[in-house]
Amino acid sequence: xxxxxxxxxxxxxxxxxxxxxxxxxxxxxxxxxxxxxxxxxxxxxxxxxxxxxxxxxxxxxxxxxxxxxxxxxxxxxxxxxxxxxxxxxxxxxxxxxxxxxxxxxxxxxxxx
Amino acid sequence: xxxxxxxxxxxxxxxxxxxxxxxxxxxxxxxxxxxxxxxxxxxxxxxxxxxxxxxxxxxxxxxxxxxxxxxxxxxxxxxxxxxxxxxxxxxxxxxxxxxxxxxxxxxxxxxxx
Numbered sequence: 003x004x005x006x007x008x009x010x011x012x013x014x015x016x017x018x019x020x021x022x023x024x025x026x027x028x029x030x031x032x033x034x035x036x037x038x039x040x041x042x043x044x045x046x047x048x049x050x051x052x053x054x055x056x057x058x059x060x061x062x063x064x065x066x067x068x069x070x071x072x073x074x075x076x077x078x079x080x081x082x083x084x085x086x087x088x089x090x091x092x093x094x095x096x097x098x099x100x101x102x103x104x105x106x107x108x109x110x111x112x113x114x
Numbered sequence: 115x116x117x118x119x120x121x122x123x124x125x126x127x128x129x130x131x132x133x134x135x136x137x138x139x140x141x142x143x144x145x146x147x148x149x150x151x152x153x154x155x156x157x158x159x160x161x162x163x164x165x166x167x168x169x170x171x172x173x174x175x176x177x178x179x180x181x182x183x184x185x186x187x188x189x190x191x192x193x194x195x196x197x198x199x200x201x202x203x204x205x206x207x208x209x210x211x212x213x214x215x216x217x218x219x220x221x222x223x224x225x226x227x
Contacts, residue, residue: 008157035215044120044204044218045158090158092215100146100208102216106157 006105008091013111020078022108024091027072033094034067035102036076040087048076048089078110086112116141120205120219127226133178133192135222137205140186145207147188148216149180152202164188200226 005027014020026034032053037045051058051065051074058065064077078085088107095101120137127133139145149161160173162180170180177196181189188205202223206216 033215037215037218042221042223044220045206045216047215047217050215101148101160101163103160104150104158 006091006093006103008089008105008108010106011109011111013113014081016081016083016112016114018081020076020081020085020110020112022076022078022089022091022110024074024076024105025072026074026091026093026103028093028095028103029069029072030096031093032096034065034074035090035092035094036063036065036074037090037092037104038087039090039107045090081110081112083112083114086110116207116217118205118207118217118219120222122222123220124223125225127195127224129197129226130194133190133195133199133224135190135203135205135224137188137190137219138186139188139207142186142207142209144185145209147182148206148208149188149190150204150206152204152221154201158204162190195226197226200224 008024035050036048038048039045049060049063051067056067062079066075088109090107091105092102117140147164150158152158164170164182167182178192202221204221205219208216
């Protein structure tokens with residue numbers, strides 16, 4: 003089946019690291035993504051990881067993939083107030099039609 | 115460069131009225147096109163996707179329909195809106211959806227009253 007799950011809320015102090023977790027069910031997923039949505043806006047692609055990788059780092063962002071457990075995480079180092087947003091995990095489903103299945107999103111609140 | 119336009123940005127419609135939301139993509143040809151809905155406090159639900167003109171696939175049965183009259187135009191419609199149709203509607207396009215993922219429009223906030 004196609005299902006992506008995330009915790010709904012995360013609150014962190016400015017300067018700390020944030021870790022947002024996600025689990026997915028389709029073991030054939032080849033790509034997994036993290037998107038960011040600021041209030042009232044569309045979704046912005048932050049980063050992605052291919053299923054044969056277990057880690058990808060891009061500046062303050064680190065993505066970890068545990069394919070055995072179907073677990074994906076996004077770590078934001080030195081979290082800033084501008085990082086406050088909803089973060090969506092998504093898995094790529096290939097088949098007759100390629101499509102992305104999104105989780106419900108994790109709302110990250112950064113406080114001073 | 116490719117851009118995606120979605121309008122209107124906000125819409126307030128009475129129950130039972132029709133709906134038409136439009137999405138257009140520039141700078142590419144034969145994109146895959148998608149309509150998602152984000153209900154208040156909930157995640158993204160895939161409503162429709164299209165791999166070509168006149169080719170529409172529906173993910174969930176509902177009060178909405180989609181059409182693709184031109185290569186880079188995707189329209190979301192309803193003949194009679196329900197209160198439950200309220201939400202944030204997002205259009206997106208992709209090439210093959212892999213490394214580039216999807217590019218999203220800025221969304222339409224629909225409130226049915």
